[in-house]
Amino acid sequence: MESDHEHRWPLPEDAPAGADLSRCVHCGLCLTSCPTYVVTGLEMESPRGRIYLARGVDEGRIELTAAVENHWDLCLQCRACEAVCPSGVAYGRIIEHVRAQTAAAPVTGRITRRMRRFVLRNVVARPRVLRVACLPARWLATSRVRSVVERIRLPGRMGQLVAPLRQLPSRPGARFDGETLPATAIGRDPAVAMFAGCVMNELFGNVHRATVRVLEAAGAEVSYPRGQGCCGALHAHDGDLAFARERARATIAAFETDPEATVVVNSAGCGAAMKEYGELLAGDAAWAERAAAFSARVKDFSEVLSDCGGIAGLQMGGRATYQDACHLAHAQRIRQQPRDALASVSGLACVETPGSDLCCGAAGIYSLVQPGMSADLRTKKAIAFRDADPDYVVTSNPGCQMQYEAAVREAGVKARVMHLAELLDEALPPATH
Numbered sequence: 001m002e003s004d005h006e007h008r009w010p011l012p013e014d015a016p017a018g019a020d021l022s023r024c025v026h027c028g029l030c031l032t033s034c035p036t037y038v039v040t041g042l043e044m045e046s047p048r049g050r051i052y053l054a055r056g057v058d059e060g061r062i063e064l065t066a067a068v069e070n071h072w073d074l075c076l077q078c079r080a081c082e083a084v085c086p087s088g089v090a091y092g093r094i095i096e097h098v099r100a101q102t103a104a105a106p107v108t109g110r111i112t113r114r115m116r117r118f119v120l121r122n123v124v125a126r127p128r129v130l131r132v133a134c135l136p137a138r139w140l141a142t143s144r145v146r147s148v149v150e151r152i153r154l155p156g157r158m159g160q161l162v163a164p165l166r167q168l169p170s171r172p173g174a175r176f177d178g179e180t181l182p183a184t185a186i187g188r189d190p191a192v193a194m195f196a197g198c199v200m201n202e203l204f205g206n207v208h209r210a211t212v213r214v215l216e217a218a219g220a221e222v223s224y225p226r227g228q229g230c231c232g233a234l235h236a237h238d239g240d241l242a243f244a245r246e247r248a249r250a251t252i253a254a255f256e257t258d259p260e261a262t263v264v265v266n267s268a269g270c271g272a273a274m275k276e277y278g279e280l281l282a283g284d285a286a287w288a289e290r291a292a293a294f295s296a297r298v299k300d301f302s303e304v305l306s307d308c309g310g311i312a313g314l315q316m317g318g319r320a321t322y323q324d325a326c327h328l329a330h331a332q333r334i335r336q337q338p339r340d341a342l343a344s345v346s347g348l349a350c351v352e353t354p355g356s357d358l359c360c361g362a363a364g365i366y367s368l369v370q371p372g373m374s375a376d377l378r379t380k381k382a383i384a385f386r387d388a389d390p391d392y393v394v395t396s397n398p399g400c401q402m403q404y405e406a407a408v409r410e411a412g413v414k415a416r417v418m419h420l421a422e423l424l425d426e427a428l429p430p431a432t433h
């Protein structure tokens, strides 16, 4: 993405486009929606501040220093700013390209950034390697080591080292591999092709099984195209756009085996990335059209459910609070369908909490690389849960589920943290189980 300005240092091909950066008119209407601005009150930790820095770097007025990188690195990529921006600033795209620019010539954390990229490419995106890597995580999630670590507060770096333990799901589900689902649902109506993903497939197979049962109860014919894998969302967020494009092409090819089916996604981050494949591959003549056609078929689980007209006879007692996943509410602009699905459960009281659409601080691998800001945001959720004292905390993204489990423990409340599909599955009439 070339800009007309002269640069004092070379910018990589994937640096942000000058045209995207100049859309920001500095009105500041996004500031109070930005979690990092809400916590710090600092202009440079706001969307407007970060865009100002990116534009300065693009125009060669601001040097790419460690301080500039740190302001960009603290961004959660939650896209709350994009959803409220009256000028249509494509902040999600800008920050992915900013990350690509940083990765090409990092001022800080060269080794950490390289290791992160290595793990994302060679562990997360390789199902067999990921399976092995998840074995210790599975064991630790339910071990005594975890409960000991959660009870003691370790100082400084020691605390940071064991912080990922707190994020593990308390009940990792068995891996999902499509099981008895057919590879295609060609000729069936409504046909939906299930996307399983990478980490979600390894640790949240129970959510996938619940998703299939709920969709079938709603009347959908569910297939599971074989040969699918990681969608590349985490790579795009890390600025590794070349690898994200590779994963996008592989995902599109896998789902072209069932070309008419709606592609159903139950992870908000993956769904947002897959709906934007058309944009990601717009410059690739061989794939642009296929990518746009694929993106048009992608829907969130709650959208598919709504299209099917919901399910009659759902029943469950208690109080539930829905917490928006950023990439569902802000990137996909889906807020109502999950709430409607919860409201359709007879006997369930739905409770709104303040800041339900504020990022929880999980944000992909953010909680591992920015533990301080992640913990501040988690505490805001914990306070809201303590005040509302719900029986169920419900969301639509696996990363958020792990963060909410930690927030519920911090709040000292008894709420169960569930994916929307899990709660609806438990609420199904007995005959459908």
Ligand code: SF4
Pocket (backbone or CB within 6 Å): 023, 024, 025, 026, 027, 028, 029, 030, 031, 047, 048, 051, 081, 084, 085, 086, 087, 088, 089
């Ligand atoms: S990003 Fe949008 S809302 Fe924020 S300051 Fe720029 S124009 Fe205004």
Ligand code: SF4
Pocket (backbone or CB within 6 Å): 033, 034, 035, 036, 037, 045, 046, 047, 050, 074, 075, 076, 077, 078, 079, 080, 081, 082, 091
């Ligand atoms: S993506 Fe989220 S954290 Fe980043 S600037 Fe926008 S609102 Fe703030």
